[in-house]
Amino acid sequence: MAFEIFGFSFGRQSEGTTGSIPKSGIDSFVAPDSYDGTYVVESGGLMASVYDFGGLAYSNDATSIQQYRSMSLYPEVDMAIEDIVNECLVFEPDGSSVRLDLTRVPLSENIKRRLNEEYDGILKLLDFKSRGYEYFRRWYIDGRLYFHNIIDSNRPEKGIQELRSIDPTKITKVRKIEKELKTVSTGTETKQIYIIKNIDEHFLYTDMAADSLLPTTNTGLKISTDSITYIHSGIVDQTTKKVMGYLHKAIRPLNMLRQIEDAVVIYRMSRAPERRIFYVDVGNLPKQKAEQYMKDLMVRYRNKLSYDPKTGQIKDDWNHNSMLEDFWIPRRDGGRGTEITNLDGGQQLGQLEDVDYLLKKLFRSLNVPLSRLEAQNGFNMGRMGEITRDEVKFFKFIERMRMKFAELFLDLLKKQCLLKGIMTTADWKTIEYYIDFKFNKDSYFDELKNMEILKTKVDMLGIMQQASGTLFSDKYIRKQILNQTDEEMAQMDVEMAQEREIKIQQQMEQQQRDLAMQQQAEGESADGGE
Numbered sequence: 037m038a039f040e041i042f043g044f045s046f047g048r049q050s051e052g053t054t055g056s057i058p059k060s061g062i063d064s065f066v067a068p069d070s071y072d073g074t075y076v077v078e079s080g081g082l083m084a085s086v087y088d089f090g091g092l093a094y095s096n097d098a099t100s101i102q103q104y105r106s107m108s109l110y111p112e113v114d115m116a117i118e119d120i121v122n123e124c125l126v127f128e129p130d131g132s133s134v135r136l137d138l139t140r141v142p143l144s145e146n147i148k149r150r151l152n153e154e155y156d157g158i159l160k161l162l163d164f165k166s167r168g169y170e171y172f173r174r175w176y177i178d179g180r181l182y183f184h185n186i187i188d189s190n191r192p193e194k195g196i197q198e199l200r201s202i203d204p205t206k207i208t209k210v211r212k213i214e215k216e217l218k219t220v221s222t223g224t225e226t227k228q229i230y231i232i233k234n235i236d237e238h239f240l241y242t243d244m245a246a247d248s249l250l251p252t253t254n255t256g257l258k259i260s261t262d263s264i265t266y267i268h269s270g271i272v273d274q275t276t277k278k279v280m281g282y283l284h285k286a287i288r289p290l291n292m293l294r295q296i297e298d299a300v301v302i303y304r305m306s307r308a309p310e311r312r313i314f315y316v317d318v319g320n321l322p323k324q325k326a327e328q329y330m331k332d333l334m335v336r337y338r339n340k341l342s343y344d345p346k347t348g349q350i351k352d353d354w355n356h357n358s359m360l361e362d363f364w365i366p367r368r369d370g371g372r373g374t375e376i377t378n379l380d381g382g383q384q385l386g387q388l389e390d391v392d393y394l395l396k397k398l399f400r401s402l403n404v405p406l407s408r409l410e411a412q413n414g415f416n417m418g419r420m421g422e423i424t425r426d427e428v429k430f431f432k433f434i435e436r437m438r439m440k441f442a443e444l445f446l447d448l449l450k451k452q453c454l455l456k457g458i459m460t461t462a463d464w465k466t467i468e469y470y471i472d473f474k475f476n477k478d479s480y481f482d483e484l485k486n487m488e489i490l491k492t493k494v495d496m497l498g499i500m501q502q503a504s505g506t507l508f509s510d511k512y513i514r515k516q517i518l519n520q521t522d523e524e525m526a527q528m529d530v531e532m533a534q535e536r537e538i539k540i541q542q543q544m545e546q547q548q549r550d551l552a553m554q555q556q557a558e559g560e561s562a563d564g565g566e
Contacts, residue, residue, distance in 0.1 A: 074209045074237070074277075097278065098205040101178050106283045107290055108177045112395060112409075113283070116402045121173050123434045124441070126476040131165035137472040141405060147458070154195075154452045158445060161199045171201075172441060179269040179281025180204045181238075181444065185262070185451060195455045196448070199265070206243060207259075211265060212236040239264045262451065262532065267443045282437075286401040291395040318366045326366055403433045442473040493518055 107113050127133045138148045162171070175181040182202035188194055215230040240256040246513040267281045316333060318326040399409050405426035444467070455458050459467075477483075500513050514520045520528065 074211045096276075100278075100281070100284070101180075101205050103287065103299075104177050104179065104283045107283050107286065111288060112293075112398060113286065113402070114402045116329075116399060116408075117176060119171065119404055119408055120168060120402070120434070120437070121176065123430075124475070125168055125172055127165070127168070128476055133164070133168055133476050134159075134442070135474045135476075136445075136449075137474045138470075140470040140472065141467050142470070143467060149451065150458055151453070154456070154458070155445065155449055157195075158448045158452065161196060161448075171444075173231075174201075175267065176437075178204050179271070179279050179284075181267050182207055183448075184259075185265055185445075186277065187455065192455055193457060195452045199448075202241070202264075206241055206266070207241045210238055210240045210269050212238075237261050239266070251280060264359065265444060265447050265451075270440050283402070286398055289394055289401050293391070293398055296390055296394055300388070315367045316340040330366060332407065343566075372514055377564070403430060407553040412513055438473075438475045442475075445473055446471060 072290060108117060128472070136152055138151060141148065141151075143151075159165070160167070164171070171181065182204055184200045184202055185196045185197040188197055204365050212235070214233060214234040214236070216233045217228055217230050218231040219226055238261060239259040241259055242256040250491060269282055271280045271282065271284070272278065273280055314333070316330050318329055395409065398405055399406055407426065449471075450464055453464060454461065497513065498519055500508060500517055504510060504513060511525070514525055
């Protein structure tokens, strides 16, 4: 059986194989949708292929990515991203963070060893030990991650030689759907509908200007899907079919938080200081003379000294901040005389309920527990029952993100196995479902949960032992209470038998040592008596 990858054909090519998607023999009027943000182009019949190089297809995705990146620079958002990435990737002292688990894979040990070797080579190509945090953070912020798989065209069987990261604003996945008009009989009548004839998927790379979100040219480079490794967030807008990043839900809360913070700062600066109000008695002076009289008083009594924080000097400066100036109000004859009063500053400036509300809403949109926002809440080392529901939800959210990010390793491992001839495409499809990736866990909740479950089982086991042999068998207790499988019970029996033999051997050796020491003591006592 032949297969094609990176433009190379391995094996014997069968006749009649055309198109990027094999024909199944069943006509359909609906194209398959993988929900990966692919830009769909339809052709055939009255339709014509049109690539939108400078329009919505590129500008929308590029604009969203730029917005996500600017959001990540906000301190609170950056703090939430740090918590998420640190929980997802936990590096051991040897640099490992993700292990390949082939326990469920129905393959020989020799093939499993080859797969582990190829996986270690993929981690080296990615330089995951030093750049794994960077890759995961970029994937989380942008919502997508692209790698160009570079191979030796003269010797493709050597596998992937280099992996180069691609800016997601410069590349997009395109699906070209070819349709043909076909007459379909419905029993009583015949109708003409468009049937999917062929589907061609590829990536389109366009170079973007440094200060623009639009391509610099009206052409793009067509790249085969095998040459690109692409993973996305898994969040797809059902209306536009576009991939959204994990930060998309936080756009509105963050914008509102910025606006309310700016409003609070402006209010505090304008209302915080106390200002004086001068009511000046101008008598019956004409308007011009009254204004001149007030200006003379302002110059005479105005404080002209100012402090320069850069040099620490006090100098005479006329450039005063307008919001700190006093008010001078003329008062005509017949009223009270000249009077000086104080205008109180803003009250309750220390209340920030609206800011705190939006900040909590921002963290909720990022699925981060609110307890991590409050610095006074320390790390709780209590029992499992004291773990908050938000922490449980956060732990499950982290697990979902890990599973999605693991598609990067799965795709690269598949391409390496196909290129090096370890297995065929059909063989890979049979084992792909059973391949797992184990991420190192640093969550104390997970360890605490396992200890609490084990403690509960042991306590229940002590109660069930009283009825063992009368109401319940030992096998039933081990299966229902300890949840042991038949393989685990058989393994446990073998290990316990070995441990009993070791204990018996140790007891016999101890008895022999005690007997030798006793004989030696008796011999010394007999010699002393003589």
